Amino acid sequence: MSIEKTAPRRRRRLPEEARREALTSARALLLSGGPDAVTLSAVAGEIGVTHANLIHHFGSAAGLQSALMASMVADLTQALDVAVARLRTDEGAPLELVNAVFDAFSTGGAGRLAAWIALSGDLSHLEPVRAAVQNLVEAISDKMGVQDDQARQGMGAAVLFIALSAFGEALIGPPLRDMLDQPDDAARRVVASLLPRFLITKPAAG
Amino acid sequence: MSIEKTAPRRRRRLPEEARREALTSARALLLSGGPDAVTLSAVAGEIGVTHANLIHHFGSAAGLQSALMASMVADLTQALDVAVARLRTDEGAPLELVNAVFDAFSTGGAGRLAAWIALSGDLSHLEPVRAAVQNLVEAISDKMGVQDDQARQGMGAAVLFIALSAFGEALIGPPLRDMLDQPDDAARRVVASLLPRFLITKPAAG
DNA sequence: AATGTCATTTACATCGATGTCAATTGAAAA
DNA sequence: TTTTCAATTGACATCGATGTAAATGACATT
Structure with missing residues (x-):
């Protein structure tokens, strides 16, 4: 046998x-x-x-959901950190950063995750993102040679603007683009075209 | 008695x-x-x-949800139609339109509604919005004296850009603004400041 | 006043998701 | 091999949401 x-x-x-x-x-x-x-x-x-x-x-079931949120938030922050690193070392253009954020929200699922968290109401799970986005502002500011606080505020507004657009695109982009006869990459192209408005550091007023 | x-x-x-x-x-x-x-x-x-x-x-319960979606979508389209009417008759500035869209998404609840629909998967409920946003593009184009199709495409991109930002602001705006030390009106101010980039009709290339 | 319509309720049935607990068993340790 | 640990399972209980059918009653019509 x-x-x-x-x-x-x-x-x-x-x-x-x-x-x-x-x-x-x-x-x-x-x-x-x-x-x-x-x-x-x-x-x-x-x-x-x-x-x-x-x-x-x-x-519990809530524990699984919580762990899932934490896991996806961790991936999002990691993606942002990678984008920051590329921006600091490489010749990585800001456009690359825009693409990274948009990919994180759509392909990476951060968009659906954020919407889920927002609708659920427990925003505490988003807390780990805080450091990541602040690092992002720092990195862009450094790269652009921004010094004064006012300009740094402007960089924060730029990051806010990019994130909101990427989030919106991930969730309602496809149907909305269809209604407006816009191509697939319409959102990122708009954001990319508007970005220089932020990144050009204004010379100090004399 | x-x-x-x-x-x-x-x-x-x-x-x-x-x-x-x-x-x-x-x-x-x-x-x-x-x-x-x-x-x-x-x-x-x-x-x-x-x-x-x-x-x-x-x-059924699904029938109630469906009716709720239809009701809120109707309110959204009506808000957009009102904005279009003001834009056509009044001296209503484009900034007014931006505010109307942002209010519809945040105060009016259209943001949470759209997120719900997007997460549910049945995008058919958004269909009535199509005519409203197309009217919006028409109105802005007329107001700006846009004629050629290419510029009209640009107007479509502008509407897309405003809607995505307003949607994002309604859902994840508050926590994200807190992370970035941005004021309450940061999102609308950004959108308003970037809007002229779209609304200035380029003279035809000679 | 009598009658019919239908909005409304009551009671019951069903189903899925969550949670509990004891028993089982794979795998490492002794 | 024997023992021990704990990952895994099966059976059961619970709860909330949904759905069904018959009975009730408010209100208009005759």
Whole structure:
């Protein structure tokens, strides 16, 4: 008779791995089906475990949602940090930064995430983004040689403007562009064309 | 003995009135508590009826949600139409239009509505907006004396840009402005300052 | 006053999502 | 091998949201 071990009827994962798989699946569900699609049963079914197992790892359904938000926020801040790094070292043009932000919000799912958080009401999950966007303002200011506080405020306004546009594009861009007969890249082109207005440092008034 | 009529134990409304009350309550719930707060029980409790009554008037919970979306979209289009009318008759400046759009998205609740629709996935409810935004482009183009199609495309881009910014401001504006130390009116001021870039009609190249 | 219509309610049924707990079992440690 | 740990599961309970059907009653019509 064969001495082969019978295939295990259960797959046992390390807790980190289990959480990782669950969060990956949950993110896909959020992006495809919206917040209501992120249920314990749905996530569990996708990765081949039971919903009780998810409760074991995340404590509760709210815990899973919270972990998902934290995970996606972490990815967003990382993307922003990468953009900052490129801006500081490379010859990375500001346009590259605009593209990075737009990609983070649309492809990366930060847009749907932010909308979910905003509609839910618990904005605390966005807190880790604060440092990232402030770094972004710093980086642009340094790159542009901005010194005075007033101009730095203007850089903050520019980042606000880019983020709001990227967020809007990610959520309602496609249908709105269709209504206005605008091409796919209309939003980023507009933002890119308006950006120099901010980045040109005004000479101090004499 | 008194011949006074005893107070009726039930209040009987006309169907239109019942629907109107329900939609008003549902909108308040959406704006305060998000999409998940718009349940049959919650709406029914607010206007003093049973949830079965709402099903009688709207057919189903989905029917109520659909009617709510249609109602809010109608208000948005009406707000846009009013802005168009002011722009055509009055000396209404384009800045007034920017303010009207921003107010519609934030105060009027169109922002949360659009986010809800976008996350839900059924974009068909936004269809009535198409004519309104196209009218908006027409009005601005006429006011600015735009003739050629290329410039008209630019007007479309401007409307897209305003709408995306207003939408973003309505949803994630407050926390994002806080992170960037920006004043309450930062977003509209940015949009207003960038608008002339679009509205100045370029002279035809010779 | 009698009648019919239909808005409204009451009671009940269903379904999905969440949560609990004890039992099971894969895998490492002893 | 034996023991121990804990990831995993299965069964069950609960709760809220949705939906259904019959009964009730407010109000207009006759």
